Amino acid sequence: MDTKTLTHLQRLEAESIHILREVVAEAENPVMLYSVGKDSAVMLHLAKKAFYPSPPPFPLLHVDTTWKFQDMYKLRDKAAKDAGMELLVYQNPEAKERGINPFDHGGLHTDMWKTEGLKQALDKYGFDVAFGGARRDEEKSRAKERVFSFRSANHRWDPKNQRPELWRLYNARKTKGESVRVFPISNWTELDIWQYIHLENIEIVPLYFSQPRPTVERDGLLLMVDDARFPLKDGEEPVMRSIRFRTLGCYPLTGAVESEAQTLPEVIQEMLLTTTSERQGRAIDHDQAASMEKKKQEGYF
């Protein structure tokens, strides 16, 4: 008999689709957290494949901080429309009222908009399962994260009380008040993500490709002046540089890299030849090694 050898991407795709379907079969009210980044783009694409010809049977939720790049907002609305899915945008009203922003409030910005915002949104809509695009290769403490990650009623993660996951069997049963974060692309690496985007021709935010953009340099990070809210210091003048982003978040917190890569193969090439890991561009992770674990226990994704 002829056998067909599955490539690593085909096996990863099959596994992710299996996870997505398992949740839809067992959850009461699932939602997909959509951050508009490349990982979200892949996750959304996998969802389209998993449920075709039906549209994915759950809404997309964007926990917005109001400080994302303009290009991200554009793609967000288009992607949801193309997929035929409902898009829910949630902004923490308290953070909005207090004008919390990354320039004046440091860590509080992430805490209120993202961590608290996420909890509030999940509670508001009563979602019992939320898909997230986290990968195990991103950070050491994530290597031990389960695919189905259980959170207590107050959204805390207890690393000592997670369920064993064997074979392709996921136990999705919840006790009252518990909710689940499910990570369908746990086993993908950054290179896998890029290769898959290339192979499947998935639309991503243009910021991943190099282009001359207005920038300033601060604390070793190259920041893009994406809108008029960016407070320039005395004598600070935005400089046009050919830059792109390896990871996307709030624009004042996301460092760019100088690059000439304008196509996907060029981006992949640069990534493979580069010598720093992708999280380095995120100001949020420049704490001690165990900080991500601490954030996760508090409910940050």
Add this chain to the structure above:
Amino acid sequence: MTTQDPIYKTDALIAEDIDAYLEAHQHKTMLRFITCGSVDDGKSTLIGRLLYDSKMIFEDQLAALESDSKRSGTQGEEIDFALLVDGLAAEREQGITIDVAYRFFATEKRKFIVADTPGHEQYTRNMVTGASTADLAVILIDARKGVLTQTRRHSYLVKLLGIRHVVLAVNKMDLVGYEQETFERIVADYRAFAESIGIEEFTPIPISGFKGDNITGPSANTAWYQGPALLPLLEEVEVEDTRDQAGPFRMQVQWVNRPNLDFRGFAGMIASGQLRPGDAVRVLPSGKTSTVARIVSLDGDKDLAVAGESVTITLADEIDCSRGQVIVASQSPLEVADQFESTIIWMDENELVPGRAYWLKVGTQTVSATVAEPKYEVNVNTQEHLASKTLDLNAIGVANITTDREIPFAPYAENRDLGGFILIDKITNHTVAAGLLHFALRRAQNVHWQATDIGREHHASMKHQKPAVLWLTGLSGSGKSTIANIVEKKLARMNRHTFLLDGDNVRHGLNKDLGFTEADRVENIRRVGEVAKLMTDAGLIVITAFISPFRSERDMVRGMMQPGEFVEVFVDTPLEVAESRDVKGLYAKARSGQLKNFTGIDSPYEHPEAPELRIDTTEMTPEEAADLIIARLIP
């Protein structure tokens, strides 16, 4: 640094022709493997080394690693690769990995997923988890120590979980002067043991994870060794795909896709075999047959799908098929049964309660199941069989399992997806065990339900009543028997045919062989449930008065009855009140330690969460309670 330069250099193609590189890398395959070793065997160091040598470490990570190595490393001034992989803060301080972690690296030929599991005492649960998805196992041995108890334990689990490729990595060769004799002796010791547990083949390699010998290529330090280095071996070994594809077609239906009335697709991952449009298939357990119409995908219909792919298919005929059923090649159906011999690996702090109903999930199907008392427990260190009445955390045993309905299955040795299961506690929802189905018990296949001409409806209609079970639950001394007795008297006056099953009375006969341990209490209630069920079949209204302290068992009995027939009556008397009444003097005995496992004192009572009726005995008399119960039964 004394390490050798990595041989796996960044591919020159990346810089010269990225398109050609991408094309080549799209055809990479994937291998999942597990590393097993004891605390100091150098497991984390080996994995760190593989990541480092395959260029999966970036400069910033390396810089962090160097500073970490100086701060908390165990290798002096040299890079401590173990720090690359030990993740959670608490375990970094102890220097022990306490969970399963997954690591990723890739070479030009393959992507690798490594399950890293701990080597300390509490390891069984984690290692079994990591091994369940592995194609290959690397068993590490410290060359200075040779084959240890832990080595035997790891090998036994590797064999149990059906991993077919085993690599014996004799590590720390640098510390024994790269002596061939030491290596050969360890390999011979291991071979003798491996054969005794049925591991027929393995590949021994002398390595040093710390120094990098025989990791990416042959080492000059072991010129006497002619076999493959570790990484080249991992690149060449056969993955499970091919083997699975050769089997007959099987797909567990995961989800039914119904976007509109004209489309009905069955989605699932193919567990074995291949599928083409036009293939004849059968749906189990119903046995209905049809042919495959389409293999549907976002990129257009496909003409072939194979094991390991997640697909959506449509059938030519409108037949019933839902989540949990299995679509198979029509000429080679699966066995269907409801009683099995199985191996169970217990993974929860609370031990197995034989006879209690757990959820059993196999593939996409979840059913209720009970586990009998184990036939034996296996000592994982010596592989001896021990007598045991239960299984506690990290114990492995062989036991019969009964499901509440027939399920299609395959022996685990044949197919992991169709023979591997988990058990879920019905109250906590925790995954409490993993299991392997071995074979169906003949008993199940040969005992058929005998249909009788006079059925339960006939029995009931002759009595002009609807059968029911009034299940009174509550603490000892709460007033269950008193209320039950009044209820029966009142019903008798209303010409209703009843029977009162009382806890104490049943223990004089039917259940006189049972004590008051958790397992015996479960069996006590199971038998009473079965008797009550027979009585409802006979058309009777059954009144029961049992403490029945566990939710699981009350729910089990509820599940035995027809919908609506089970009426749970919670006789709610606070412990202080019941204890102050102490009609039988039992609380006094329990308090003084003469009576063990007494509910409310040293054994728990789990309150009903949503009983049909709650009787507060501090607010009403037994008469009033009885009237309330009867009003619920006969409105």
